[in-house]
Amino acid sequence: MTPEAALNPSRRAIRREQRRQAWAIHGGPVGFGVALLGVALARLPLPSRRLRERLYRTAFGKKYPPGLNEAEMDRPLAEYPTLNALFTRGVRPECRPIPAGTPQFLSPCDGTVQDVGRVEKGRILTLKRIEYTLESLLPGTDTAAFEGGHFAVVFLSPIDCHRVFAPQDGALHEATHVPGARLLVHPPFQRPEFPVYTLNERVIFRFTTPLGPCVMAMVAGWGVGNVTLPAAPDFRPRARRVTATAWSPPLPVRRGEWVATFELGSTVVVVVPPADGVTCAVSPNDKVRYGEPLFTYPG
Structure with a gap:
C-alpha cells in the first residue's frame, strides 16, 4: 500500500x-x-x-x-x-569498538533491524509492505540526493541503550523537530491505516560526510516524548509546529559520537546516498549494535 x-x-x-x-x-x-x-x-x-x-x-x-x-x-x-x-545509560567504550577510517555508514544505535533496502522513486518500504515517501518521513528536507540510495530502519526495545550516535565522520548541520502522534513503533502493531513514520513525532538530523549527505530520523513511540542533544543542550522542540535548529558553522562529529538520546522504545531510520558497489551489512531481524556497519562503500 x-x-x-x-x-x-x-x-x-x-x-x-x-x-x-x-x-x-x-x-x-x-x-x-x-x-x-x-x-x-x-x-x-x-x-x-x-x-x-x-x-x-x-x-x-x-x-x-x-x-x-x-x-x-x-x-x-x-x-x-x-x-x-x-x-539513557551509556555503554563502556570497550564494548563498542568503532572502526576508524572505513568507507562505511555505521549503525547509530543498538536495536533490531526492521527493514533495509533501496530508495526507489522516492520511497522506502517497511514492515507489512507499508511504503513511505521520503517527503512524508522527512518534511522540509531536500531528498533528491537520496534517490537510488539505501535506508535502514532499526527498532530499539526497552532493554537497548537509548543513546544515538553519529553514523560517520562529518558535520551535523540541522535538527528538525516534527510534532505528531505517539503510535506504537513495535513491528506487530504497525498498520497501513496509521503510517507511524508519517504520523509520529520525530527529530530529523542532517549530516554531511566524506561519503555524501546522510539523514537520520529518530521516531518517537508510545511514552517517548523527550529528545535531547548532548552537543546542543538548548535544543527545545515545540509542541505544535515543525521547527528547525541549524548550526553555523555546523557541529563537527566523529563516527560513534553520542549525538542524541530518547526514552523508552523507539526507532531510528537512516537514509544514505547512492553509489556504485555499495554493499549492505545487515538484514531484517538482525540484532545490531551501534558502531557496527550498515552499509559499506567502495574504498
Missing part, C-alpha cells in the same frame, strides 16, 4: 488507535494504567540500591527476556537512580 493510497486519519481516530494499541500491548486498561504510572514516575529517584536492582532485574527480565546486559553498562545497575537514567 502506497502513502498516496493510505488513509488520512483524523486526530480523534489517531487518539483512539493510540489507546487501542497501548491497551493491547499492556494487556488491557489496568496494565495500561500501570505503564502510564511508570512513565510518569520515570524521573523519580528510587531510594534504595537494593530496591533498584530488584525492580530493574524483575521488570526487564520478565517482560523483555533475556533482560538487561549488565556487563556492558557504564556503571553498576544499582547506581542508576531512576528508570530514565537506566534507559
Whole structure:
C-alpha cells in the first residue's frame, strides 16, 4: 500500500488507535494504567540500591527476556537512580569498538533491524509492505540526493541503550523537530491505516560526510516524548509546529559520537546516498549494535 493510497486519519481516530494499541500491548486498561504510572514516575529517584536492582532485574527480565546486559553498562545497575537514567545509560567504550577510517555508514544505535533496502522513486518500504515517501518521513528536507540510495530502519526495545550516535565522520548541520502522534513503533502493531513514520513525532538530523549527505530520523513511540542533544543542550522542540535548529558553522562529529538520546522504545531510520558497489551489512531481524556497519562503500 502506497502513502498516496493510505488513509488520512483524523486526530480523534489517531487518539483512539493510540489507546487501542497501548491497551493491547499492556494487556488491557489496568496494565495500561500501570505503564502510564511508570512513565510518569520515570524521573523519580528510587531510594534504595537494593530496591533498584530488584525492580530493574524483575521488570526487564520478565517482560523483555533475556533482560538487561549488565556487563556492558557504564556503571553498576544499582547506581542508576531512576528508570530514565537506566534507559539513557551509556555503554563502556570497550564494548563498542568503532572502526576508524572505513568507507562505511555505521549503525547509530543498538536495536533490531526492521527493514533495509533501496530508495526507489522516492520511497522506502517497511514492515507489512507499508511504503513511505521520503517527503512524508522527512518534511522540509531536500531528498533528491537520496534517490537510488539505501535506508535502514532499526527498532530499539526497552532493554537497548537509548543513546544515538553519529553514523560517520562529518558535520551535523540541522535538527528538525516534527510534532505528531505517539503510535506504537513495535513491528506487530504497525498498520497501513496509521503510517507511524508519517504520523509520529520525530527529530530529523542532517549530516554531511566524506561519503555524501546522510539523514537520520529518530521516531518517537508510545511514552517517548523527550529528545535531547548532548552537543546542543538548548535544543527545545515545540509542541505544535515543525521547527528547525541549524548550526553555523555546523557541529563537527566523529563516527560513534553520542549525538542524541530518547526514552523508552523507539526507532531510528537512516537514509544514505547512492553509489556504485555499495554493499549492505545487515538484514531484517538482525540484532545490531551501534558502531557496527550498515552499509559499506567502495574504498
